[in-house]
Amino acid sequence: MSEIRPLSISQFEQAYASGASARQVLTPIWQRLNALGCGPCGDSAFIAIANIEQLDAQLSAIESRVGDDLPLYGIPFVVKDNINVAGWPTTAGLPSRNARVSRSAHVVELLQRAGAVLLAKTNLDQFATGLVGTRSPFGAVPNPFSEAHISGGSSSGSASAVARGLACFALGTDTAGSGRVPAAFCNLVGFKPTPGLVSTTGVLPACASIDCVSIFALVAEDAARVLQVIANPGERPADELCFHAPVVERLAFGRSLRVGVASNPEIDDLDARPLYEQALARLRSLGHQVVVIDISPLDDAAALLYEGPWVAERYAVAGAAIETADPGLDSTVVRVIGRARAFSATQAFEGLYALKAAQARARLIWQSVDLIMLPTAPRLPRRAEVEADPVGCNARLGRYTNSVNLLGWAAVAMPAGFTPEGLPWGVSFIAPGGCDAALLDWATSWEQGLESPVGAGLGPRTAASAQLSFEFPDRLAGERVLPIAVVGAHLVGMPLHHQVVAAGARLLARTRTAARYRLYALSGGPPHRPALKRVVGAGPAGGAGAESHPRGGGQVGASIEVEVYGFPIHAVGAFLADIAPPLGLGRIELQDGRWVQGFICEPWGLVDAQDITASGGWRYHLKVEAPEAPSARLPQSGA
Secondary structure, three states: OOOOOOOOHHHHHHHHHOOOOHHHHHHHHHHHHHHHOOOOOOOOOEEEEOOHHHHHHHHHHHHOOOOOOOOOOOOEEEEEOOEOOOOOEOOOOOOOOOOEOOOOOHHHHHHHHOOOEEEEEEOOOHHHOOOOOOOOOOOOOEEOOEEEEEOOOOOHHHHHHHHOOOOOEEEEEEOOOOOOHHHHHOOOEEEEOOOOOOOOOOEOOOOOOOOEEEEEEOOHHHHHHHHHHHOOOOOOOOOOOOOOOOOOOOOOOOOOOEEEEEOOOOOOOOOOHHHHHHHHHHHHHOOOEEEEEOOHHHHHHHHHHHHOOOHHHHHHHHHHHHHOOOOOOOHHHHHHHHHHHHOOHHHHHHHHHHHHHHHHHHHHHHHOOOEEEEEOOOOOOEHHHHHHOHHHHHHHHOOOOOOOOOOOOEEEEEEEEEOOOOOEEEEEEEEOOOOHHHHHHHHHHHHOOOOOOEOOOOEOOOOOOOOOOOOOOOOOOOOOEEEEEEOOOOOOOOOOHHHHHHOOOEEEEEEEEOOOEEEEEOOOOOOOOEEEEEOOOOOOOOOOOOEEOOOOOEEOOEOOEEEEEEEEHHHHHHHHHOOOOOEEEEEEEEOOOOEEEEEEEOHHHHOOOEEOHHHOOHHHHHOOOOOOOOOOOOOOOOO
């Protein structure tokens, strides 16, 4: 069989569906990696590559589980070398940290349990301190598009591996932008979740209180699929040190958004300015409103990361090596982290107060916008520039990324074209905390209009294989859910279903009402809407106690199709506010005898309505087939 070279998750799945085995597909990729070797004598993107025994053990493990639910079966990945992998050292870019660890990070365990196969550990700015990808004794990681330019850091090796097709996806970490800046410089999708959504147990911290595990992928759909595996709030280590409670607020945004932008964003590279203008024009062409906002609260928060006492968190990890003058230390890393000695406990609290003030100001931004779009970085520097001014050049790269974790938000870096020199450039979309799924759903739609190739010229960019369907494991654990039955324009595939999705609701059941209702088509629209009316005392057709029709004539009840969704309690108010009269929420009886909240109609709205009860449901009245939806059942509790 000729070598199969899939790139995206869907392409790997197609290869396996055609009869190829994971060994056939992954062995050539591993052989290419083995031939490249590791830095500093081999490929500087890699610090360690799986040996044949480690590869075989993983392949045997997934082969023994044929028939199990393995959402990432045979998907090759790499991880940044500050993330623990059992049996491997975790160097964090310091060669003397060569002791093998006994247990993998929780995220690695989840990925391997899902069938993913780890091929290598990747290079980084030492102790994840830098945005340049040059601060490592294992070698500077060059940009896949230009040896003269930096790759971005600190997750430089992870980005390089994916951009060159040596892994389908990679894990990095992100404290100040390390999961986004390398993505922009390597033409990748770089997703940074809300702090706390993804476990950091088994990850050597940079700043433990705000660190995130990030995802690099060629396309947004792949980042989304990986996130659904590793974002598992219901399965965390019992002893996990958690600074942020996991939160899921929204699974999708609406169709027309208010997107906040800076009034005059700092873009040092004049060749990149037209690409930013094109991104703005594209927002407007897609029907979104561009809103100029004051980003000074973001600047205030960003300044605290390196100019404030948060640098002391880095010293908590690297301090021992610095105090003993480990010969493998990068001099710039020592210079940056060594500043922690100057901060007092009083200054730490003062920094915390300053951050709280910046957070309060920043929260006000979300009253006027739904998303924020900023350049991911002001420019892509040459390696010579970084060598000449390692601290100053690095500081400028974090202009738009340093604040996001401190503010508790989510962000995704997206490709936005190439300069005339052929270098990639990107923008980042930032969303409130808990909107991770909605943000990646947005990213897949944004990506559909991009014509540039993926990675370092690996192939054409393809649209998502289907509309993303997020179902984070146990994402609603411990959260009160209100079942609401929808009967018409809010059904899946109908014009107002986006309101259900935006509220973060999930389908609980497709069912029918008790046989005690009439269904009417209301006048007006679009959108055209139906209404339910309960027939008091009436049973099925032929039963006793029929109630009179509003325009006269006895009528009996019928069973009408509905979909029941579980709405997070906190989202119900906003959903109710969007319901236009004469409709509202009340109690509806289902065919199994249970009562749930559902759409009812005020009597005046039925005066000119058409009785369509005989259709059995709004979808049948319109003669529209129901799209596929995940099977589910109504919970035993009513709330």
